[in-house]
Amino acid sequence: MERDLFYSELTKFLKERNPEIKDIQIEENTNLIQEGILDSFSVVELIMFIEKTSNKRLEVERLNSKSIESLSGIYEYFIKNNY
Amino acid sequence: MEIIDTKFIKKIATFFETSGCAQLSDAYNSVDEKLGCFQIKGIAPIDNTKKICGPLFPVNTDNDMLPCLQALDKIPEGYIMFLNNINANSEALAGDIFVTDLINAKSGGLVVNGAIRDISEIIKMGMPTFTKHVNFLSAKTALSKVEQVPQNIIVDNYLIEPNDWIFGDADGLLIVKNRFLNALMYGLQVVDEKEKALKNELKNGKRLAEVCGLNEFIFGKGKLKFEV
Numbered sequence: 001m002e003r004d005l006f007y008s009e010l011t012k013f014l015k016e017r018n019p020e021i022k023d024i025q026i027e028e029n030t031n032l033i034q035e036g037i038l039d040s041f042s043v044v045e046l047i048m049f050i051e052k053t054s055n056k057r058l059e060v061e062r063l064n065s066k067s068i069e070s071l072s073g074i075y076e077y078f079i080k081n082n083y
Numbered sequence: 084m085e086i087i088d089t090k091f092i093k094k095i096a097t098f099f100e101t102s103g104c105a106q107l108s109d110a111y112n113s114v115d116e117k118l119g120c121f122q123i124k125g126i127a128p129i130d131n132t133k134k135i136c137g138p139l140f141p142v143n144t145d146n147d148m149l150p151c152l153q154a155l156d157k158i159p160e161g162y163i164m165f166l167n168n169i170n171a172n173s174e175a176l177a178g179d180i181f182v183t184d185l186i187n188a189k190s191g192g193l194v195v196n197g198a199i200r201d202i203s204e205i206i207k208m209g210m211p212t213f214t215k216h217v218n219f220l221s222a223k224t225a226l227s228k229v230e231q232v233p234q235n236i237i238v239d240n241y242l243i244e245p246n247d248w249i250f251g252d253a254d255g256l257l258i259v260k261n262r263f264l265n266a267l268m269y270g271l272q273v274v275d276e277k278e279k280a281l282k283n284e285l286k287n288g289k290r291l292a293e294v295c296g297l298n299e300f301i302f303g304k305g306k307l308k309f310e311v
Binding site: 048 | 095110268270
């Protein structure tokens with residue numbers, strides 16, 4: 001999947017599930033956790049979104065919370081080469 | 084049934100070892116139960132220091148030891164035996180002899196929706212064991228075998244299937260559908276990291292209200308920084 005398309009779909013997903021952030025500009029390197037865009041309660045849903053988008057189950061061996069901190073991190077880690 | 088690799092089971096156990104059901108609950112909190120997580124109430128550990136974690140090997144019985152023995156004979160390494168007594172007046176489905184062989188089979192633990200006995204001996208054995216009731220009267224072995232083990236069971240109106248995962252500690256028991264497991268482990272790590280950060284701030288003398296942004300929240304000037 002193209003990077004811009006992924007960013008767009010992920011941003012839409014995040015804003016749909018949390019209306020409080022609908023006016024926040026999410027840049028590719030915005031820290032999703034520190035900015036309160038992604039709380040610990042929604043990480044599981046995010047991972048399921050990534051699994052659905054990449055059509056692959058994420059491996060726990062690659063478990064690393066740094067990888068889900070930003071749009072670019074998620075793309076690089078999970079989508080770019082479809083690991 | 085596809086057998087889950089013991090290395091993978093141990094990997095998941097290491098994640099759970101440093102956390103617990105409370106943290107798992109926080110991680111799945113916002114997810115609809117239909118997606119694959121639910122709590123089983125009323126079944127408690129016989130030793131509160133023991134945790135249980137692994138894929139499930141469930142079997143139904145009607146106060147009969149035979150299905151339990153069939154399951155004992157087939158359970159793979161690392162799996163958790165789940166004995167579901169459909170009879171409300173459960174006699175003991177497992178005791179120290181049963182658990183001795185469960186240890187021989189390298190099972191990861193025992194969960195009984197019913198009764199067990201020989202509690203003090205089982206505690207000494209160290210096998211993580213959760214049960215709803217205790218009864219010194221043993222169930223008998225009849226000739227009512229089950230056609231297959233493991234099998235689907237229904238507990239508290241929830242369907243539990245072979246290879247679903249179970250997590251348990253003194254706080255309770257949580258069932259997680261296999262397809263949902265990896266996502267939950269990611270969520271668990273984030274919850275753990277946030278809790279560690281919160282605890283560090285408290286240890287350094289900050290008050291909870293300050294760390295959470297309680298006043299800002301009360302006066303509508305911000306979100307709670309931590310849910311506690």
